[in-house]
Amino acid sequence: xxxxxxxxxxxxxxxxxxxxxxxxxxxxxxxxxxxxxxxxxxxxxxxxxxxxxxxxxxxxxxxxxxxxxxxxxxxxxxxxxxxxxxxxxxxxxxxxxxxxxxxxxxxxxxxxxxxxxxxxxxxxxxxxxxxxxxxxxxxxxxxxxxxxxxxxxxxxxxxxxxxxxxxxxxxxxxxxxxxxxxxxxxxxxxxxxxxxxxxxxxxxxxxxxxxxxxxxxxxxxxxxxxxxxxxxxxxxxxxxxxxxxxxxxxxxxxxxxxxxxxxxxxxxxxxxxxxxxxxxxxxxxxxxxxxxxxxxxxxxxxxxxxxxxxxxxxxxxxxxxxxxxxxxxxxxxxxxxxxxxxxxxxxxxxxxxxxxxxxxxxxxxxxxxxxxxxxxxxxxxxxxxxxxxxxxxxxxxxxxxxxxxxxxxxxxxxxxxxxxxxxxxxxxxxxxxxxxxxxxxxxxxxxx
Numbered sequence: 001x002x003x004x005x006x007x008x009x010x011x012x013x014x015x016x017x018x019x020x021x022x023x024x025x026x027x028x029x030x031x032x033x034x035x036x037x038x039x040x041x042x043x044x045x046x047x048x049x050x051x052x053x054x055x056x057x058x059x060x061x062x063x064x065x066x067x068x069x070x071x072x073x074x075x076x077x078x079x080x081x082x083x084x085x086x087x088x089x090x091x092x093x094x095x096x097x098x099x100x101x102x103x104x105x106x107x108x109x110x111x112x113x114x115x116x117x118x119x120x121x122x123x124x125x126x127x128x129x130x131x132x133x134x135x136x137x138x139x140x141x142x143x144x145x146x147x148x149x150x151x152x153x154x155x156x157x158x159x160x161x162x163x164x165x166x167x168x169x170x171x172x173x174x175x176x177x178x179x180x181x182x183x184x185x186x187x188x189x190x191x192x193x194x195x196x197x198x199x200x201x202x203x204x205x206x207x208x209x210x211x212x213x214x215x216x217x218x219x220x221x222x223x224x225x226x227x228x229x230x231x232x233x234x235x236x237x238x239x240x241x242x243x244x245x246x247x248x249x250x251x252x253x254x255x256x257x258x259x260x261x262x263x264x265x266x267x268x269x270x271x272x273x274x275x276x277x278x279x280x281x282x283x284x285x286x287x288x289x290x291x292x293x294x295x296x297x298x299x300x301x302x303x304x305x306x307x308x309x310x311x312x313x314x315x316x317x318x319x320x321x322x323x324x325x326x327x328x329x330x331x332x333x334x335x336x337x338x339x340x341x342x343x344x345x346x347x348x349x350x351x352x353x354x355x356x357x358x359x360x361x362x363x364x365x366x367x368x369x370x371x372x373x374x375x376x377x378x379x380x381x382x383x384x385x386x387x388x389x390x391x392x393x394x395x396x397x398x399x400x401x402x403x404x405x406x407x408x409x410x411x412x413x414x415x416x417x418x419x420x421x422x423x424x425x426x427x428x429x430x431x432x433x434x435x436x437x438x439x440x441x442x443x444x445x446x447x448x
Contacts, residue, residue: 003047004047007040007047008283008286008287011033011036011037011040011286012033012279012282012283012286014036015029015032015033015036015282026381026382026384026385026386027381028133028136028377028381028384029278029282029285030133030281030285030344030377030381031377031378031381031382033282033285033286033289034285034286034288034289034293034374034377035289036286036289037285037286037287037288037289037290037293038289038290038293038294039289040290041289041290041291041294042294057284057287057352058349058352058353058356060280060283060284061280061281061284061345061348061349061352062237062247062349063234063237063277063280064277064278064280064281064283064284064345065130065159065248065251065277065281065345065346065349066233066234066236066237066247066248066250066251066277067230067233067234067251067273067274067276067277067280068274068277068278068281068345069156069248069251069252069255070229070232070233070236070251070252070254070255070258070270070273071229071233071255071270071273071274071277072138072152072156072252072255072274073156073251073252073253073254073255073256073259074229074255074256074258074259074262074270075259076149076152076153076255076256076259085153086327087146087150087324087327087329087337088149088150088153088154088157090323090324090327091150091154091158091320091323091324091337092154092157092158092161093323094319094322094323095154095319095320095322095323095324096127096158096161096162096319098318098319098322098323099123099127099315099316099319100120100123100124100127100162100165101123102123102314102315102318102319103119103122103123103124103126103127103311103315104116104119104120104122104123106123106307106310106311106314106315107119107122107123107307110303110306110307111303111307111361111364113361114361114364115173115360115361117169117172117173118173118359118360118361118364118365120169120172121166121169121170121172121173121354121359121365122365122368122369123315124162124165124166124169124350125166125347125350125351125354125365125369126311126343126347126368126369126372127158127162128155128158128159128162128343128346128347128350129151129154129155129158129159129316129341129342129343129344129346130155130159130342130343130344130345130346130347133342133343133344133376133377133380133381136384136385136388137151137340137384137388138151138152140388142388142389142392143388143391143392144333144395147333147336147337150337151337151340151341154341156248156252156255157249157252159248159346160192160193160196160246160247160248160249160250160252161192161193161246161249162346162350163192163246163248164191164192164193164246166350166353170353170354170357170359173359173360191244191245192244192245192246192249193245193246193249194245195240195243195244195245195246196240196245196246196247196248196249196250196253197245197249197250197253198239198243198245199236199237199239199240199243199245199247199250199254200236200240200249200250200251200252200253200254200255200257201253201254201257202236202239203232203233203235203236203239203250203254204232204236204253204254204255204256204257204258204261205257205261207228207229207231207232207235207258208232208257208258208259208260208261208262209261210228211228211229211258211261211262211263211269212261212262212263215262215263216263225268225269226269226270226271226272226273227272228269229258229262229269229270229272229273230272230273230276232254232258233251233254233255233273236250236251236253236254237250237251248346255270281345284345284348285377288348288370288373288374292348292351292370293370293374296366296367296370296371299363299364299367300367300371304364304367304368304371305371307368307372308368308371308372308375309375311343311372312341312343312372312375312376312379312380313339316338316339316341317335317338317339317341318338320334320337320338320341321334321335321338324337330398332391332394332395333391336387336391339380339383339387340380340384340387342376342377342380343372343373343376344373344376344377347369347372347373348369348373350369351366351369351370354366
C-alpha cells in the first residue's frame with residue numbers, strides 16, 4: 001500500500017511540474033494520469049496492485065466530483081443565468097432523455113442477448129457529461145460565454161438528474177423493484193432533486209451570508225478564507241446524503257447560491273476546494289488507468305468499441321441537435337456543443353455502484369463504461385484545443401460585432417484566478433468580468 005501511495009504521488013508531482021507545456025500540446029491531466037497509470041501497471045503490475053474497497057473508491061470519485069461541481073458553479077452569475085436557461089433546459093429536458101433512449105437502442109442492437117433493463121442501465125451510466133474533462137472549452141474565453149455556460153450548467157445538473165434513473169434501472173436489472181416503474185421513477189427523482197436542492201441551499205445560504213458578513217468585518221483569518229467554502233461544499237454533500245437527495249445537485253446548486261451570496265470575493269475563495277477536487281480526481285484517474293482499464297481489456301470486443309464510439313458521437317450529438325432545434329444556435333455551434341459532452345467521473349461513480357451491487361451482464365456493461373470513458377478522455381482531450389481554434393475562427397468570421405442573436409446573447413460567467421489572494425497580483429479582476437480572460441488561470445487542474 002505504501003509503495004502504491006508513493007508511486008501515485010510521484011506521478012502527480014511529475015504532472016504538476018510538466019502541466020503547462022503538456023497542456024499546450026493538447027495533453028490533458030486526465031489523459032496523462034490515465035496513460036501513466038496504465039503504463040506503470042503494465043510494466044510493474046505489483047506496484048499499483050492495490051485492492052481498494054469499492055465503497056472507498058466510490059467515495060473518492062464522488063467527493064472529487066462534488067468539489068469540482070461546487071467550485072465551478074460559483075463562477076456562474078445567477079442574475080444572468082435566469083435569463084439564459086433556454087439552452088441548458090433544452091439539453092437537460094429533451095437532450096438527456098433522448099440520449100438515454102438512443103444509448104439503450106444502440107445497446108440492444110450491438111448486444112442482442114442483453115436484457116432491456118441492462119441496456120437502459122448502460123445508457124444511463126453514460127448519459128451524464130463531465131465538462132471538467134473539457135476544461136479548455138469551458139475556460140477558454142474565445143468560446144462564446146453562452147456556449148460555455150450551457151455546457152457548464154448541463155454537466156452540473158445532468159449527473160444529478162441521472163441518479164434516480166440509474167437507481168431504478170439498477171433495481172430492475174437486479175429484479176428488486178416491487179412497485180410500478182413510473183411511480184418509482186417519479187418518487188426517486190422527486191427525492192433526489194428535491195432533497196438535493198434543499199441540501200444545497202441549507203448549506204450554502206447561511207454559509208454564504210456568514211462568509212460575507214464576517215469578511216466585511218475582517219473576522220476571517222486569511223488561511224480560513226479557503227477552508228470555509230470547502231466546508232460548505234462538503235456540508236451540502238453530507239446533508240444530501242442524509243436526506244436521500246443527490247449530492248451532485250446539492251453541490252452544484254450550493255455553489256451557485258454560495259457564489260451569489262459571498263460577494264465579490266467569490267472568484268478567489270474556491271481555490272482550495274477546486275485543488276482538493278483536483279487531487280482526488282487525479283488519484284481516481286491514475287487508479288482508472290492502472291486498475292479499471294487493465295482489468296477491462298480481456299473483455300473488450302468489437303461491439304464494445306463500436307458502442308463507445310457511438311456513445312460519444314451519434315448517441316450524444318443527434319439528441320443535442322434535436323434539443324437545440326429552433327433555439328437560434330447555428331449548426332457549427334450545435335455540432336460543437338454536441339461533441340463536447342465528455343464522459344468522466346459521474347460515469348465512473350455509477351460503474352462503481354453497479355460493481356458493488358452486482359448486475360446481470362456486468363462484465364459487458366462495466367467494460368463498455370470503462371472503454372467509453374477511456375475513449376472520451378483521449379478524444380475529447382486531444383481535440384479540445386484544435387476544435388476551439390476552428391470554432392473561434394468560424395465565430396469571428398460569421399458573427400457581426402454587437403450581435404445579440406443565438407450564441408452571441410450575453411451570459412456572464414466569473415472566471416476564477418488559480419492563485420491564492422494576494423499572490424501574483426490575484427487581487428484584481430474579481431468583479432463580474434464576464435467574457436474576458438479567465439483571470440490568469442494557472443496550470444490545468446488535475447481533475448480536468
